[in-house]
Amino acid sequence: MTPSDIALSDLERDALTELVNIGVSRAAVALRKMVGEQVMLSVPSVEVITHKAAAAVIGERESTDLVAVRQDFSGAFSGRALLIFPQTNSFELVRAVLGPDASDDEVAAMETEALAETGNVILNGCLATMANMLQQSLTMSLPEVTRGDGKQLLEPPDAIDGAGLVLFLYINFSVRDRDIRGYIAMLMDVPSLIALKILVGEFIARVMDDDMGQGG
């Protein structure tokens, strides 16, 4: 398997972007409920890139240490999903989630737990929605909080071979008065990416048929 086999066509990329858009919309709805503020989402773009390139993208954008909520998923396509924040943002996120009444000590004490829960809401909302759209089901592991730089975080799990690629989603969460932003990276091996590509193709066909049929 070579990367060219799993290269996405423009149409596939558009479709995948819409799938992610649906998932992120769901996640944003959930996040909005948690944070109680308007959440702005930049329209995400999607790339399939190597681990190294992904690490470089994050390293370029975030000079400080990062914190990630990690969840492995398995099903029609398998891999590891990472919601990545700059370390300095995690505190803000936790404060936003806990509300303005929480003291600094409370925020500090609950940081990891709150991060894990927030990550779970976002990743679950995103991945589950995507799987649903693709008429598949995914099994998600429990969220796990890890810290490190982009390279360490994006290190592929042992199950994924070294040639593994990253479905890299640029998702900038901009929450008014809260300096929060993040990225979602989905680390998948090549067979999973091929499976995903096939599923996306089916999704495209479905959308074309169904929507035209609908009320047509």
Next chain:
Amino acid sequence: MSDTAPTAPLEARINAPASDRLDAVKERLRTTLSASGAAAAWDWDIATGSIVGDAHFAALYGLTPEQAAAGIGPKTFFSIIHPDDATRIRLAVGGMLRGAELFSKEYRLLAPDASMRWVHARGRCHFDAQDQPTHFDGVLVDITEQKRVEEQLRIAQTAGGIGTFEYIDGFATAAVSAQFCALLGLHPANDLPLRTINAVVDPRDPLIIDIAVRPEAGVAIQAEFRITRPDTGETRWVKRCGEYLRDAVSSGLRFVGVIYDVTEAKRTEERLRTFNETLESRVEERTRERDRVWRTSQDLFVLCGFDGFYRSANPAWQESLGYAPDELLGMRIDAIICPEDIPFATEQYSQLSQGLVIRDVDLRLRAKDGAYRWFSWTCIPEGDEFYAAGRDITDRKLLEDQLRQSQKMEAVGQLTGGLAHDFNNLLTGITGSLDMLSTRLAQGRYTDLDRYIGAAQGASTRAAALTHRLLAFSRRQTLNPKTTDINRLIASMEDLIRRSVGPAVDVTIVETAGLWTTLVDPNQLENALLNLCINARDAMPDGGRLTIETANTWMDERTAAERDIPPGAYVSLCVADTGTGMAPDVIKRAFDPFFTTKPLGQGTGLGLSMIYGFARQSGGQVHIDSRVNCGTKMCIDLPRHLGETDESTTPASRIAMQRAEQGETVLVVDDEPTVRMLITEVLEDLGYIAIEAPDGSAGLKVLESSTRLDLLITDVGLPGGMNGRQVADAGRALRPGLKVLFITGYAETAVIGSGQLETGLEVMTKPFTMEALTTKISGMIGKA
């Protein structure tokens, strides 16, 4: 959900006119809507798939407002989307219908009239309590014009290297352009976190977007900062210009601006700054270097004004001439120039003052101790001043003098050698003849003695002529200048000249009428003329034309300077031939003694040098105009003399030998016994009483005595402290009116006096014939 669509008011506005004009009206409306960028609204009921549009929507789709208000199907919704965009939009709409929240797409519409328009569709999904999508509503805005402008802007940004950004206060990200990312060395993105943007900036410099700054709306700010590009690690200078605007949507502030690379400008600026900072020190350094040269040079440097005064001088003046630089200030430039060089210096100064650079001008300056030193000057005028640099060439001049001296000595050596040779030849003839005489006399053979006597006399005569020529060359011959009409002199020699040159040479004499007279020794001039004519003849072995020409000429300053004679009126005597001519190198050496082009034995090489010496001694000059195979013209220029022609220019004819009267006594003072003896014998033969004295003091004793003396004959050069002149003076003091005849080997003009001799004093130059002596003595005593 169609009942929720905001179409009712629009419908109310547009009544349904049945006329044919309706289409035109609608078309106009549609065009107006498009042009004004007004929004066309839709509402999509997800459950039924019915899409309700307002009148603007209807106009875009070419529907009646009623049709649009009644609802259309998705097929119609997608029908006017450009085929290239249709799939993308259908996918996006599909996403919306399946739970995506926000819709924001740009795409092209193909209107019923086939015109193409860009629209921006913005939509949002509405969800029910179970988070299930129910409605998808939105607006279409015609952005054709905006697209065009955006395209222009994109091109402008790319071409101009200008990146744009827009930041809404309170957000953590900013919207940026592709060029913005490219300028900062970031991966292209539409939105970038502020941290990402600001992280490239050097910590010492202001941030690109600083959230801490919260200025008033309408404030424009700009800043420059260094960035380190994450992709290449390169450091660049970037300039940011931005303006804070009141955001219409959020009521917050928007910071909109551009960035562009100013690295080159900054580098230039930096270089300029460094240049300016170091300029002073570099000027100082340069000045110091110049100063050092000024101070340490051994050459004289001086700044002078055209007012004629020294203004500034370097220390070399002290070293070289003993003047401290201060001493020269205010001194006139010519004050220490050697007086002999002043005319030349004045001439050069005049050129310099006309703005000309003068180089290698050799002038002597007087040192403080009075000695003169030679300097070679280069002077450069600048405004009302000039700079002069002088190199001491005294040593060089000395060497040149030494060289000249050694050349002179070489010439003297040549002269002496040649002279000795000629003299030896003549002496051989004389001694040989005397030996033969002696032998014949001893043998008692008295016949044919005349032959030997004649031979000895001939050799002696030639020897006398030789020394005469030598003296002429050394300009020590005794000239007897007389006011002379050269035309007459030529006329008297014409026969002689014609005989001398022979029949093959045609002699032409061109006499200038009214020729000026000149003061010259006519005998020597005759010699010179004859010599020139013979040279001319020799140059024309196959015959030719000989032209003797006289002329009045006026030497101007330049010509006179060239010929090394004073300017003024001259009489010139030229002898021209049509012979072989002379090459330049021959002309150059023509006046050298013993230089001859004639075969060995045919010439002594003294002819021209003698003429040269004679001309120079007479205050004139000789010059040669000749080219190989084009003949030669030799001219003698003699200064004009205002005076009556001396009629007795013709050589004195032999006068009858006159016997002395009784008791007439002559005192002969000469250190050479032979000469004394000969003179005494001649005197006694003539009947005079002769008294001999070997030196001045012995002569003086006779003069002091009461002995009768009618004539004193004395050598000029005498041993024993008194010379002939002193003896004569003493004698004339004791015996006023005493006649004196100086006999001398050469004209010791300084001794005898350079002017005309007093009455009663005459000179005879050795060697002389006894006959000449007899004539002279008789003449002098007879005049009494």
